[in-house]
Structure formats: structure tokens, C-alpha cells
Amino acid sequence: VDDRRIDDLEAYEEIRRLAADYAHGFDKRDLDLFLSVWGDDASWTTMPEGEPSVGRDAIRATCEATWQAVGDTHHWMANHSIRVDGDTATGTLDADCEVTDPDGTWFRVAATYADTYGREGGTWRITGRTTQIHHYLPMAGG
Amino acid sequence: VDDRRIDDLEAYEEIRRLAADYAHGFDKRDLDLFLSVWGDDASWTTMPEGEPSVGRDAIRATCEATWQAVGDTHHWMANHSIRVDGDTATGTLDADCEVTDPDGTWFRVAATYADTYGREGGTWRITGRTTQIHHYLPMAGG
Amino acid sequence: VDDRRIDDLEAYEEIRRLAADYAHGFDKRDLDLFLSVWGDDASWTTMPEGEPSVGRDAIRATCEATWQAVGDTHHWMANHSIRVDGDTATGTLDADCEVTDPDGTWFRVAATYADTYGREGGTWRITGRTTQIHHYLPMAGG
Numbered sequence: 001v002d003d004r005r006i007d008d009l010e011a012y013e014e015i016r017r018l019a020a021d022y023a024h025g026f027d028k029r030d031l032d033l034f035l036s037v038w039g040d041d042a043s044w045t046t047m048p049e050g051e052p053s054v055g056r057d058a059i060r061a062t063c064e065a066t067w068q069a070v071g072d073t074h075h076w077m078a079n080h081s082i083r084v085d086g087d088t089a090t091g092t093l094d095a096d097c098e099v100t101d102p103d104g105t106w107f108r109v110a111a112t113y114a115d116t117y118g119r120e121g122g123t124w125r126i127t128g129r130t131t132q133i134h135h136y137l138p139m140a141g142g
Numbered sequence: 143v144d145d146r147r148i149d150d151l152e153a154y155e156e157i158r159r160l161a162a163d164y165a166h167g168f169d170k171r172d173l174d175l176f177l178s179v180w181g182d183d184a185s186w187t188t189m190p191e192g193e194p195s196v197g198r199d200a201i202r203a204t205c206e207a208t209w210q211a212v213g214d215t216h217h218w219m220a221n222h223s224i225r226v227d228g229d230t231a232t233g234t235l236d237a238d239c240e241v242t243d244p245d246g247t248w249f250r251v252a253a254t255y256a257d258t259y260g261r262e263g264g265t266w267r268i269t270g271r272t273t274q275i276h277h278y279l280p281m282a283g284g
Numbered sequence: 285v286d287d288r289r290i291d292d293l294e295a296y297e298e299i300r301r302l303a304a305d306y307a308h309g310f311d312k313r314d315l316d317l318f319l320s321v322w323g324d325d326a327s328w329t330t331m332p333e334g335e336p337s338v339g340r341d342a343i344r345a346t347c348e349a350t351w352q353a354v355g356d357t358h359h360w361m362a363n364h365s366i367r368v369d370g371d372t373a374t375g376t377l378d379a380d381c382e383v384t385d386p387d388g389t390w391f392r393v394a395a396t397y398a399d400t401y402g403r404e405g406g407t408w409r410i411t412g413r414t415t416q417i418h419h420y421l422p423m424a425g426g
Contacts, residue, residue, distance in 0.1 A: 005148050006289050012155050013296050013366075020365035024376055028396075074394050074418065076362035076380045078218035078238075081162035082155075092166055096218045096238065096362075096380060098394065098421075106421060108281075110216045110240065112170075134216065137240075137248060137281055139392075139421055147290050154297050220360035220380075223304035224297075234308055238360045238380060250423075252358050252382065254312075276358065279382075279390060279423055 011084045014124040015117050019093060022126070023075040026063065034063055039118055039125035046131050071100030089124075091115040098139070110134035153226045156266040157259050161235060164268070165217040168205065176205055181260055181267035188273050213242030231266075233257040240281070252276035295368045298408040299401050303377060306410070307359040310347065318347055323402055323409035330415050355384030373408075375399040382423070394418035 018037045025034025035056060038044070043052040044059050046066065053062040080093040097109040116128040160179045167176025177198060180186070185194040186201050188208070195204040222235040239251040258270040302321045309318025319340060322328070327336040328343050330350065337346040364377040381393040400412040 002144060002148060002286060005152070006286060006293070009148070009151050009155065009293050010289065013293065017365050017367075020363040020377070023363040023378065024365060027378075072418065074378065074380070076218065076220075076238075076360065076378060078220060078360075078362060079162040079165040081159050081166060083159075093162070094165065094169075094216070094218060096216070096360075098392075108240075134214065139281075139423075144286060144290060147294070151290070151293050151297065218360065218362075218380075220362060221304040221307040223301050223308060225301075235304070236307065236311075236358070236360060238358070250382075276356065281423075 008084050011089060011119070011124055012082055015082050015084070015089055015091060016080060018117065018124060018126055019077050019080055019091070019115075022129075023077055023095075027073050027075055029067055031060070031063065035060060037126050039120050039127040042126055043128045045129065048130075048132055052128075052130075069102070071102065071104060072098075073100070074098045087119040088127075089117040091117065099136075106139040107136045108139055109136050150226050153231060153261070153266055154224055157224050157226070157231055157233060158222060160259065160266060160268055161219050161222055161233070161257075164271075165219055165237075169215050169217055171209055173202070173205065177202060179268050181262050181269040184268055185270045187271065190272075190274055194270075194272075211244070213244065213246065214240075215242070216240040229261040230269075231259040233259065248281040249278045250281055251278050292368050295373060295403070295408055296366055299366050299368070299373055299375060300364060302401065302408060302410050303361050303364055303375070303399075306413075307361055307379075311357050311359055313351055315344065315347065319344060321410050323404050323411040326410055327412045329413065332414075332416055336412075336414075353386070355386065355388060356382075357384070358382045371403040372411075373401040375401065383420075390423040391420045392423055393420050 021033055022037045038056060038059055041055055043054045045052040053059045074097060076096045078094050080091060082089060082091045093113050095111040099107050099109055112132045114130050115126055117124055118127040163175055164179045180198055180201055183197055185196045187194040195201045216239060218238045220236050222233060224231060224233045235255050237253040239253060241249050241251055254274045256272050257268055259266055260269040305317055306321045322340055322343055325339055327338045329336040337343050358381060360380045362378050364375060366373060366375045377397050379395040383391050383393055396416045398414050399410055401408055402411040
């Protein structure tokens with residue numbers, strides 16, 4: 001019984017680190033770190049009405065295309081509400097973001113992610129992430 | 143001995159989720175989720191000099207009145223410093239908020255919450271939350 | 285075996301609280317709380333090209349000098365990616381900050397900290413923190 005409780009507690013730690021490493025990998029343009037958070041068949045929907053990118057190759061292509069389309073980005077993740085159930089889990093979390101568009105204007109973006117996670121080969125990964133965008137607000141310093 | 147240590151670790155997880163679900167419930171106007179974080183006799187003081195709302199009915203009324211008074215809100219919670227001691231706990235955490243007033247102007251609000259938590263019927267709840275407001279700053283995009 | 289797993293899980297909790305208390309201590313100008321997060325021989329590098337402040341006395345001096353040089357500050361910490369390995373650990377985390385300069389202008393500062401932690405006398409402390417500053421952006425409300 002205790003082993004299962006410890007398993008679950010370790011799952012929460014790993015899942016929290018996935019959410020952190022997603023932000024570090026994307027914002028610092030560390031492709032290996034960014035790709036390490038995704039499961040083998042993960043699905044990533046970056047825009048609310050968009051098609052998902054499915055699988056590591058598609059996720060890599062989407063990531064690299066986004067990096068080419070925007071300037072500096074910052075994702076400050078908050079409010080990570082996680083529920084672990086055995087070898088899968090769900091999570092909801094909010095992002096407070098700063099993004100520059102190609103002409104250098106800064107925007108603040110408020111977003112929410114709905115996530116699924118799974119344990120694959122003993123390691124927790126993000127198996128699905130869909131993005132909801134609440135607003136873009138231009139910043140004074142843009 | 144280990145059971146107690148595992149109990150405490152689970153308490154930290156539950157308490158973190160309460161803080162997240164408070165933000166998700168309030169900002170996404172999910173009343174059931176918002177009310178689920180509060181203990182039966184919880185006290186919520188939303189303004190530094192204000193009277194507390196005590197009990198679930200009063201908290202619901204305050205929540206609904208606030209939703210009517212403001213536009214969109216975002217609470218990004220950070221710096222959650224939790225200390226669990228048996229069946230009660232304390233926490234301090236900061237909120238970086240965006241709030242619209244009725245005419246659509248955006249403000250950034252910096253706030254700090256002082257919390258108490260308790261285990262009621264096996265489930266952790268917020269038993270008290272008092273709010274300190276540091277500042278309101280208008281945003282360029284307002 | 286389980287004891288070691290529980291030790292590690294407790295380490296994650298303590299390290300998360302150190303990061304929170306760093307922010308609470310610094311922003312609320314609670315010197316005792318701020319100094320409590322540091323190990324005896326800790327090294328704190330506040331500016332990317334700066335010299336580190338080494339040891340509690342030097343850290344106190346740097347903290348007090350910074351408090352004299354700036355107005356209100358807010359550090360909202362996010363994306364805390366922690367890896368515990370026995371009695372030491374590493375962490376990376378981002379800060380979304382608001383800082384006032386002496387004439388009252390508000391800036392938003394995006395920063396990343398690279399941390400080391402250690403267990404000293406049974407208690408986890410920050411043993412090293414180096415700061416990377418991504419940008420300062422003036423705010424509309426300044």
C-alpha cells in the first residue's frame with residue numbers, strides 16, 4: 001500500500017518537472033529538453049482552433065516553426081492542478097506569457113493548458129496538451 | 143512513522159492543488175470548483191480592511207458579487223510556502239493578477255494571501271484566507 | 285529503500301519552500317526569513333556579470349544594499365525544475381518580477397536562476413544561486 005502512495009507522490013514531482021521543463025525548453029530554445037517532456041505519441045495543440053501536432057517529429061516541426069515566427073518568449077506557469085490515477089494523470093495549468101512578434105512588439109498572453117500525462121517505460125511524459133488563449137495585451141515597452 | 147511522513151507529503155500535494163483550484167475556479171467562473179476548496183466554516187477576507195465572509199454561503203455570495211463587479215480576471219499564484227503540522231497547515235503565497243474594471247481597463251494587481259488549511263473528513267480544505275493588496279498598475283493594453 | 289524515497293520527496297518539498305521564502309523574504313524585506321534560505325557558505329550572484337556574494341554576512345550586505353537602491357519589488361517564481369540526488373540538488377527556475385527604480389518607474393524584469401541546494405545538519409538550504417536577466421520592460425503605470 002505505501003509503495004503505491006510513494007509511487008503517486010513521485011508522479012506528482014515528475015509531472016511538475018515536465019511542466020517546468022516545457023517552459024525552459026521552449027523559452028531557452030533547448031530542443032532536446034523541450035522534446036524530452038513529450039510521450040512517444042503525444043498530441044500538442046498550440047492554438048485553440050488548430051490541428052494537433054501528433055508524435056515527436058510533428059511536435060519538433062511545430063516547435064521549430066514557432067521559434068522562427070516569434071522573437072523572445074517567456075512562459076511563467078502557475079496553478080498546476082494535477083490528479084494522478086495510477087499510470088495516467090490529468091492537469092490544468094495557466095501560463096502568464098510575454099511574447100515578441102517579428103517587429104519587436106511585446107505582448108502579454110494569458111493562456112490555459114489542459115494536459116494528460118502517462119507513464120511510459122517508467123518515466124512520466126506529457127501525452128496531450130491543448131491550449132486556450134484568453135487574451136493578448138500589448139505592453140508599454142514594446 | 144513512515145505513514146505519518148507519507149500523510150504529510152500527501153497533504154502538501156492536496157494543499158497545492160487547493161491553491162491552484164481557487165484560481166481556476168475563480169477566473170474561469172466555475173462555482174462548484176471554487177466552492178470545493180473551502181472548509182465548512184472557512185473565512186475569506188478579500189480586501190485588506192474588509193470583513194471576512196464566513197461559511198460556504200457567505201463565500202458564495204462574495205464570489206458571485208465580485209464576478210458581477212469586474213470583467214475578466216487572471217490569478218497567477220506563486221511562492222507558495224506551506225507548513226503542514228498534523229491536521230492543520232499554514233501557507234503564504236503571492237498572486238500576480240490581471241483584472242478588468244467595468245469599463246474594460248486592465249490592471250495588474252500584486253497581492254499576498256495568508257492561508258490556513260485543515261483536514262476535514264479526510265480532505266484538506268482552505269479554512270482561512272486573508273488578502274493583502276500591494277498595488278494596482280494600469281496596463282498599456284487597457 | 286522506501287525511506288530513501290521518502291527522504292527525496294521531503295527534499296523536494298523543502299527546496300520548493302526555499303524558493304518561495306527567498307521571494308517572500310526579499311520582497312517583504314524580512315531579513316531573517318531571507319537569510320534562513322541560505323547555506324552557511326552559500327554563493328549568491330545577483331547580476332549576470334557580477335561577483336558572487338559568498339557567505340551569510342556578504343549575502344546580508346548585498347541584500348541590504350539592494351533594498352536601499354530600489355523601491356518595491358515583486359518576484360513571482362515559476363517553472364521550478366528540481367533534481368534531488370542524495371544530499372545535494374540542482375534547480376532552475378524563472379522569475380517574473382516587478383521592480384521600481386528610485387524615481388518610482390516600474391519595470392518588469394524576466395530572470396532565470398540556476399541553483400544548487402544542499403542538506404546541512406538535516407535542513408535543506410540554497411548553496412548557490414546565479415542570476416540571468418533576460419530583459420527590463422517599462423510598465424505603463426510607471
